[in-house]
Structure formats: structure tokens, C-alpha cells
Amino acid sequence: MSEIKRIKVGTASCGLAAGAGAVLENFKRLAGDIPVAEVGCIGHCYCEPIVELELKDGTNIFYSSVKADDASVQAILALTENGRFTIPAERAAIEKLYVTRLAGRIDPKDIEEYKANGGFESLKKATAVTPAEVVEWVKKSGLRGRGGAGFSTGMKWSFLAAKTAEEKILICNADEGDPGAFMDRSMMESVPFQVLEGMLIGAYATGATKLFIYCRAEYPLAIKHLQIGIDAICKAGLNLLPGREKPLDIMIKEGAGAFVCGEETAMIASLEGQRGQPRFRPPFPTDKGWNGYPTAINNVETYANIPVVIADPDAFAALGTEKSTGTKIFALAGDLKNPGLAEVPMGVTLGDIVYKIGGAAPGSVKAVQTGGPSGGCIPADKFDVKMDYDSLKELGAIIGSGGLIVIGNDRCMVETARYFLDFTHRESCGKCTFCRVGTMRMFETLERIVAGKGQESDIDFLEDLGNKIKKGSLCALGQTAPGPALSTIRYFRHEYEAHVRDGYCPVNQCNALSDVALDPAKCVKCKLCIKNCPVGAISDDFKIDNSKCTRCNTCIDTCAKKAIARVKKGTGYDSTPGK
């Protein structure tokens, strides 16, 4: 008899991309009577596909990087010792799972399983008291918006609650547009009921009658799970709040790919079927929002926090730091060993997250970009900064939605800034001149610098224009767009100077400023590079023609002896081997 009670396969987007679909199928085929469930993401994306076995004695075993072939599946069904996965002790000591407690552990589509794990208890607790008391709890907890701006959620709710109108609107901002942030996607895919419970509590506290979830269309699985969740909630009658005559209207609206729609007034315009351009505030949405009705917008992670807050507002306030309470989910990506999601109390240092959780090798990291294209970079010597709203602001960065992109030593900071400006200048909605034209000019200047055509005056120009764009833009997109350039100039000015004054890229990343060279001392003449070069830039006697080379790195990646490398333009080894 098998000791396995249930098998859980992580099939969130990242799991599926790693091949969890085939793993799931084969477990279903080979597991006999043992039920196989699809679950979301536990945050350890680096070891997907992940399979969890629930044993009959109440314990569980995780397996990581599971392969789909029959032998591997059968080995796991026989509880093999190989490939077992435990959370590293160093990481477990820092992580505190409150909001993500159920993520990846329960079937996201099953309302009963959510209930069995304490789901909707907070809704019950909230609706047993007056809406005003619920708002007080949220205020007391100190919860601040997790979308980036960090405004007090309780305050925002109290503004909406104070309004009397025929309809009041509550919106969930699920337009996670920050490249590098994926905690909202994971929450919607893994624990949609928790997000929806937060919204129901919000609707009760504020008196909202209509709920929108504005989700980006690039997240089909999140939309699917939310819709299943909404249907189940309506079927269970949970959308009819105590004391209400009419059930709540809950709708998902799909965004159409515009970063600026994460800004609240732009999102409202988009929900009204218009171009998503921000407008001047006041009037604030809580005065005049969707179709003129009072409206409040909170982020997915904020709503996912609400059931935790309501369960015990004082305990929540005790977590984290004095002004930034609770936990924050960070999304780790880039040059590190363990990309994924991590929930830690506010106030943990950046270094702990990058090294102890992310597993980045000490000394291998140059900087971390926080807050995506709206944020700034933090250099490695400032990694003792506490991750909370206010400490990061002092360094010229923002916590943003919590995306952390780890930038390794071999990345060029000028190129990184160019990349972010490329993103923001295209995403500028075009309303404010400084943002529309200014980000374009900054982008062009950075393009020039990485192409080796920069001048020394370009650095001052970028700083001057960047500060003007910050002042001359209406919404947060323009106000933060120069951040990546300004913060890289602030901390890595020497890299800019190397490009514009000395004509080289310090890490040889910029194609126009580097050559590819073959070190004859290391070359064993295996000819793999010649065979693999897509443009025929390497001659039969192992000479690299840098005028033909497109710097695609194929030869560098192919060479087992590491004999080929990027070098400073115009320098390099003699390309003839065996001399």
C-alpha cells in the first residue's frame, strides 16, 4: 500500500514553462488511485517543476526539477531519496510566510480546500462588525499599498467609505506591468480566493457596489483562475454581503498592454473604454472615478494581505518596521542562483535577500534594480539598506511593486539605463511634453553612448534633463522614468565616463565598444567555433574578423576551453593559434 495521500504538481505559469504539463500528465497516468492535484507556485521558481507528496502520516515531501519520464515519476512514487527538496535553512530563517502561506499548497480552483485552510474566516470576522470598525482595523494595522506608492490602505478606504453615491467602485489593480515583478501573477494563479476575499472585505468596509479586476491580458492563467473563483463565490452566495439588498457585481477587465494603465486615473480611463491617459488630480478617484462614481484602487498584493490583516491587525502591525508594517513579497530575477518569490518582513536588508535567499555568490553582484523601470539601482556597497518604503527612498530608489533585478558584475550599467529608458519612452502616453519628448531624448543620448558616439557633456545633459522630466510630468511614469539613468550616474559615473571619454565599455558588453578575440594559448583547434558561427566570421586559421562578427556570443558559449572572449575594442590577443 502506498503511503501517499495526495500528489500536488505546481502548474503556475513558471512551472508550466519549465515542463510541469508533461509531469502532471504522467503522474495522473501512473499514480493509480492516488489523487493528483494542480497547485500554484510556492515561490521557488528556480527548481520548477516541483512536485509535493502529501503522506498519510501528515508529513510531506517536495521534489524539485522533476523530469516527466516514466522512470523518474515511478521513482518519486516509490519515495526516492533523490531529488528531494527542502528549503535551505538560511532562507527559512528570514522568510515569514503569511500572505503566501497557502500559495502552491492548495488547489487554487477549489473553494472548499480554501475554506478548509481558514479561507473566508476573515470575511466572516469582518462582516460581524460594522464597516467602520473594519476600516479602523486596516488603519491600525498600518498596511500600506503594495503597488508602489505606499499609501495607507485604511486611509484610502475611509475616503471611499465616507462617500454616499448610487454606485461605489472598488478596483483591483492587476495590471502588473513592471518587467521583473511577478508576485501578483503568482498570487492570482495560486490563491485567487485570497485576493477575492480581500476584495469582498474591502467592498464591505467601503460600501462599494461594483468590483473590477483590471488584469493584463498577458496573464491568461490568472484570469482563468480568478473567473473560476468569482463563479464559485457567486454560487456560494458570498457576493451578497450582510445588510445588502443587491449582490456585488464582480468583473474582470483585461488590459491591452499599456504600462501607464497601472496609474490609477489612466486605469479608470481604460476601464471607460478610452485611451489610458492619466489626468490631473484632484479630483481624486475617491471623489470622481469610474464614470464619475467614487472609486478606490488597490493592488493585488494589498488585497491578498487583507485576510491576514483582519485575522489579527495588532500582530500585523507588530511585523516589519514601525512605518512599514507587515511583510512584502519580492520577486527575484537576474544574475543569481535562485530566482523566484520570497515573502519577508519589511525591514530585512537587501543583502540578506540577494545573498541568503537569492543565493547570489558574494562578490558577483554589482547592483540591484528595485522597482522596475520606475525605480533605481542600489550598488552592492549599500546592500545593508533595510527594505522598507522610506529607507529605499533615501537612496534614490523605490520599493515599487517589489521586483528586484540582480545585476551581475559583467553587466554594463549604461546599457542597463538605456534599456529602461527604451521601455519608458515607448510607454509614455504622450500627454506631458517633458515625459513624451524628454524620455525620448534621454533614450537617444544613451543609445549614442553605448554605440561609442557619446561626449562628456552627455552625462551632465542626462542629469539636467532627467531632473526636469521629474518636475514636468503629471503622473508617476514621467516622474520616475529618469530614475534608472540618474541613479546609475550617481553610483556608476565611472562607467559612463569610460564610455564617453575613454572609448571603452568596462565590462565589454556594448557591442560597438568591444571586439571578440581568440586566445591561441587556450585554443585546441576543435573548430567548433568555426562550425557554429552564424555569419562565418572565423576563418579556417582561427582568425576572427571583427568587421563581420555580429557579437552574438555563439562562439564564446560553444568554446569548451573558454579560449574566446570579448575584449576592449582594438586590443586582444593575436588570433593565430599555435604560434
Place this chain on the structure above:
Amino acid sequence: MNPEFSYLSEVSAEKGNLIKGLQLIQEREGYVSDDGIKAAAAHFSLADAEVEGVLTFYAQFKRNKPGKYQISTCDGTACHIKGAPLIQEWLTTALGIKSGETTEDGLFSIETVACLGCCSLAPVMAINGRVYGKLDRKALLKIINEYKKQG
């Protein structure tokens, strides 16, 4: 209204549903043609120019007919620093088209997207919604050749 687009009646005609209507057209047709714009304008009682104005604001909408296999290469932050520009270059070399273009045989089209949300598997691309992660040149060319073989 053009009977080809009669499915628009699935969406109620309030202006707030315009984007949803356009998404429906794109889902059915693969892109939004001039006829699609006219049909949406008629359905939502708007001017053609107004519909096109909304449509061009959003990156999701395509005005050109895409290939049978739509390749979305991710150029989000994580993918970018993990080599997304190289992925695009390799695709261009392999298929002879740039981002925003369709191959002559109508088989492939490439678009660059901001983020597919699979940052931990960077660099990634998606073909008709299926995500391929941790790409290098060899893996990429193998995938493309498989699709070519299927035709």
C-alpha cells in the same frame, strides 16, 4: 454591420466595453483590420477615428495579419539582462524577419513583448502562447525547426 463581425453582439454596446470588443475581434481574426475597426465603430456607436485612436494606444492590438506561429520574444528586465537582444538577433537570422514582421510564407511572425511574467526562466519566448524558457541559440533553433517541420 458587416456580418463577418456579427459575433460582436456578444459584448454589450456600452463604450466601456470597446477594448473588450477589440480584443474579441483580435482573438477571432488574429488582428484588427480596417473592416474590424468599422464594425467596432458601428457596434459601439463611435466614429472610426475614435476606435482607431483607442486601438493604437494599446500595444496588444495588431493591425497586420500575424503568422501562423506568433513568436513573442520577451524583452522584460530579467530577460533583457539574460540576453533577450541576442534571442531577437538569432530569430532574425533564422527567419529573415524583424520584430513586427511576418515571414513571406505566412508561417512565422515576431513581436517583442514587455514581460511574460516568467522572469525566473529568463530568457523566454512564447510561440502561440506556449512559453519556452532558459533559451540559448541551440535550443531556440531546435524549437524553430520543429515548428518549420510541422509547417
